[in-house]
Amino acid sequence: MVNDMALVEDPTQPEVVLINGFSAQIIRTNRRKTAQVRVGGGKVSILVPDDLSVSRIDQILANKTKWIQGKLYLHGRAIPSKPKEYVSGESFSYLGRNYRLKVVQGSKSDCKLVSGRLVVTVPSRESQPLSVQKALIAWYRHHADQKIPERAARYAELVGVEPKSVGVRDFKSRWGSCHKSGDILINWRIVMAPSGIVDYVVAHELCHLKFHDHSPRFWKELGKVIPDYLECREWLRVNGRVLEI
Secondary structure, X not given: OOOOXXXXXXXXXXXXXXXXXXXXXXXXXXXXXXXXXXXXOOEEEEEEEOOOOHHHXXXXXXXXXXXXXXXXXXXXXXXXXXXXXXXXXXXXXXXXXXXXXXXXXXXXOEEEEEOOEEEEEEOOOOOHHHHHHHHHHHXXXXXXXXXXXXXXXXXXXXXXXXXXXXXXXXXXXXXXXXXXOOEEEEXXXXXXXXXXXXXXXXXXXXXXXXXXOOOHHHHHHHHHHXXXXXXXXXXXHXXXXXXXX
């Protein structure tokens, strides 16, 4: 129910609608015949035809309130990107849960999860930040090698496909790939995300064994096994850039 809607009128300022706890800037253009709502950087805007009435704009925004609020929530929870220093006390995520790093010295490089901490051992003669980073990457890749095929086996059965192989890869700009031969590769960094996001990426690539595109048929198939795939996709869009070591 709309209960706090108003139009902020000021000839020197852009048109802004206040609705259900958020404001939306109205952008009028003669290049559009339909309205489009956008959410980015924590701000809402609506691109509309020049002659669209304010009452119609209000109605469109009211109908999209739940979607807009969901987008704003995700943007509000986006994790700020900050370069890692690889020192004790820093936080690293595995399957969506944060673990504190503890760096100790020893005879050889190693990384273990001990009592809720990622304990990294580095030789004293080596450069500590680089050694810690290498040990963490090796640990994540090892766990991705185990976790990804495990999740793929579960979802392959649900989707009704049989991949030729499932492995992990160090992709720079994608989360996974599906070759027509049936080989599936997943970016090992995805294991830093919550389990539901891991499942989304794995199931996404498995569904490509049926449909090698992003057609409506593909998304319908994915929706059968990952009903909240739209939320998962948005989570990755907002937070994916910080899944780095």
